[in-house]
Amino acid sequence: MLTAASLFLLHTSVPDDLSKASPPTAIFDQKLLHRAEHYERFLDVLWVLSTLTLLAVLAVYARRGVAYVRESSAGPIGTGMLLGMLGLGIVWLVELPFRLVAHWWDRRYGADEIGYVAWLFGD
Amino acid sequence: MAASRAERPIRLVVRDSDLARRRLTVFFRLILAIPVFVWLLVWGVAAFVVAFVLWLGILINGEPPESLHAFVAGYLRYWSHASAYVFLAADPWPGFRGSTDYPVDLEIDPPTRQSRWKTVFRLFLALPAILLASTLGGAPGEGGWQFGSYHSQGHGSEWRVWSGVGGVAAVCAFLTWFYALVRRRAPRGLRDLVAYSLSYTAQATGYLLLLTDRYPSADPAQAEGYAELPEHPVRITVDDPLERSRLTVFFRLLLAIPHLIWLLLWSIGAFFAAVVAWFAALVTGSVPSSLHRFLAAFVRYGTHVYAYVLLVGGRFPGFVGREGSYGIDLQIEPRERQRRWATFFRFFLAIPAFFVSSALSGALFVVGFLTWWYALVTGRAPDGLRNLGAVCLRYGAQTNAYLLLVTPRYPSGSPLLEHAAAKPATDLTALGEPY
Numbered sequence: 164m165l166t167a168a169s170l171f172l173l174h175t176s177v178p179d180d181l182s183k184a185s186p187p188t189a190i191f192d193q194k195l196l197h198r199a200e201h202y203e204r205f206l207d208v209l210w211v212l213s214t215l216t217l218l219a220v221l222a223v224y225a226r227r228g229v230a231y232v233r234e235s236s237a238g239p240i241g242t243g244m245l246l247g248m249l250g251l252g253i254v255w256l257v258e259l260p261f262r263l264v265a266h267w268w269d270r271r272y273g274a275d276e277i278g279y280v281a282w283l284f285g286d
Numbered sequence: 287m288a289a290s291r292a293e294r295p296i297r298l299v300v301r302d303s304d305l306a307r308r309r310l311t312v313f314f315r316l317i318l319a320i321p322v323f324v325w326l327l328v329w330g331v332a333a334f335v336v337a338f339v340l341w342l343g344i345l346i347n348g349e350p351p352e353s354l355h356a357f358v359a360g361y362l363r364y365w366s367h368a369s370a371y372v373f374l375a376a377d378p379w380p381g382f383r384g385s386t387d388y389p390v391d392l393e394i395d396p397p398t399r400q401s402r403w404k405t406v407f408r409l410f411l412a413l414p415a416i417l418l419a420s421t422l423g424g425a426p427g428e429g430g431w432q433f434g435s436y437h438s439q440g441h442g443s444e445w446r447v448w449s450g451v452g453g454v455a456a457v458c459a460f461l462t463w464f465y466a467l468v469r470r471r472a473p474r475g476l477r478d479l480v481a482y483s484l485s486y487t488a489q490a491t492g493y494l495l496l497l498t499d500r501y502p503s504a505d506p507a508q509a510e511g512y513a514e515l516p517e518h519p520v521r522i523t524v525d526d527p528l529e530r531s532r533l534t535v536f537f538r539l540l541l542a543i544p545h546l547i548w549l550l551l552w553s554i555g556a557f558f559a560a561v562v563a564w565f566a567a568l569v570t571g572s573v574p575s576s577l578h579r580f581l582a583a584f585v586r587y588g589t590h591v592y593a594y595v596l597l598v599g600g601r602f603p604g605f606v607g608r609e610g611s612y613g614i615d616l617q618i619e620p621r622e623r624q625r626r627w628a629t630f631f632r633f634f635l636a637i638p639a640f641f642v643s644s645a646l647s648g649a650l651f652v653v654g655f656l657t658w659w660y661a662l663v664t665g666r667a668p669d670g671l672r673n674l675g676a677v678c679l680r681y682g683a684q685t686n687a688y689l690l691l692v693t694p695r696y697p698s699g700s701p702l703l704e705h706a707a708a709k710p711a712t713d714l715t716a717l718g719e720p721y
Contacts, residue, residue: 234534235602236612244544245602252537 202272206265213261220257224250295395295498298366298485300375300512302389305477307377307466315372315463318379322368325382333361337495344405344496355397358495360384363392366488369423373459374472375480390481392488400499408496414656415490415502418671421649423455423480423487455483457645458699461638475699476642478513482506482701504653505670506677506701515702519619519693522589522680524703526613528669530600530661538597538658545591548605556584560690567629573691578621581690583607586616589683596654597667598675614676616683624694636689639697643685650678673703 187196228246235242266282269275277285311318340354367380370390380388404411458476465473489502534541563577573581587607593599593614603612628635653675657667684697 231531231534234531234600237602237604241544241602241605245541248541248543249534249537252533252540 198272202268202274205268209261209265209268213258216261217254217257220253221250224253294489294503294508295398295500296362296489296492297393297508298481298488298512299391299393300389300481301387301391302376302472302477305471305474307374307470307472309467309470311377311379312374312463312466315374319368319372322371322380322382326365326368329361329364333358333495340496341405341408344400345402348402349399350397350496352397355497359392359394359492359497362394362488362492362495362497365491366390366392366484369455369484369487370480373423373455373480373484374462374466375455375459375477375484390484394492394497398498400496404499405496408494411501412490412494414659415493418504418649418652418656419487419490419502421453421645421652423453423483423485453483454642454645454649455480455487457641458483461641473699474514475516475697478509479642479699479701481512482509485509503670504674506673506703509701513700513702515700515705516698518684518698519622519695520585520680520684520687521617522676522683522703523615523617524613524673524676525615526599526601526672528600528666528672530597530665530667532662532665534602535597535658535661538595541602542591542595545594545603545605549588549591552584552587556581556690559584563691564629564632567624567691568626571626572623573621575621578692581692582618582687585683585686585690585692586618588686589614589616589679592650592682593675593679596650596675597657597661598650598653598672598679600667614679616680618687618692621692622694624691628694629691632689632691635696636685639685639688642697642699643682646678646681650675650682653678677701677703 191199228249231246231249232242235245237245263279266275266277266279270277275282336354336357340350340358343349343351343354364380364384367376367384367388367390370376370388371378371380376389378389458480462472462476462480465471465476485508486502486504492498493500493502559577559580563573563581566577567573584607586609587603587605590599590603590607590612593612594601594603599612599614601613609615609617653671657671657675660671661667680703681697681699684693684695687693688695688697
């Protein structure tokens, strides 16, 4: 079906009078664009910080997590499950404060209106 | 452990050794109790007012005034008589004066100095104990702590209603009513369970009403003075350290997901195995040994999983239900012959046990909830709650074992975890531990 659609499209052409999209500055004022950029930049920095923290915590878990083998009466496979589930829990716990900050940022910029309690339980 | 009981400032004494009940007074028990309820309500209102004065007195003097303490203690003793009468743990009508020779009575120590800090925050400190008491024995006043709300729909509704009118004690009394009408005596296990529930509730109420600043203990060992632990083919063993890893406690439900899935799958297989075992037992008089092993392992595995989820056990259990593989373990005797008529009606015969089991499950969930908080803060499980959890698990396991034809023996309601003689020497430094 996709192939057929592509074949049909081969025979079409772009109209000469088609105007290109306007630059953002033509639609939004400079202040709003700057604000959007600021919003995005913060989230990017937060993502980098969250990823670095997560990697650091996972590195610590990889070194120290073996101690949790003592917490298991199961065999090797069961203990592996325990460590895996514990890893999932740790990932969630480490990311939680960053998500909270991101949520605060979203609310600050009007990108989200959900309350903190609803967000926490929704998360 | 006897030292532990003697140390408790509020102790339950049971002198109902013959368990005899008169059919007529059993049949009309609730009607006969109406004047007692009215008097208890009046006395209760006065006691709560006096307890407030007691609260002020302790905050000022550090010690409760003796006369006020005696008034509240008298009320609590009368409450224990009335509750024992209503819940069929005792037979004589309790009267209105709180006589000293009632078969189920409280011994309450004279007033002593109390910590002002613990007194200021008493209402909040008592909340966990009240929560547990609401699932066990109810409390003074309106026949029970009004815990939860009354919903008429959904599976949780029955548990909430039972909790509201006395929890485990109410369920036991309901079953005892039928039993006593037929046999003219109360079943020993259920009577002991009611007495234990009343004992804990009395401690919680005494703590709330400032009779003592010693936190209530849920340790079933306190029932040694009046309870018996009969031999049973399904026994629980507790050989698990109390220390808990905070991280695994925090994520306990998440970590248990693989086990819960596996238990669900196994239960499907166990259902079909039980059906086959039922037909085999009807024809041959006993369950084939391979099916017995399979079903016994299933019951044991379920106990391991629930012990882990509800923090009665500390370590992550294995997936095969092998005996000796977990700290909270079940010892199950080999198969034995089963009477055919009891096998034929097994499902119906198990229904009363399921009532008790579901009531104890309510207590077990509260145990898990409280232990979760306690272990997160202290890094260990409280001794008393852990042992109470093990008792609840044992009853559930015995009920499942009975239903699944692993044993022909009916579950025992005894609150004791182990025989007094088998108990190792207890570290007396642990006596001050709450719960």
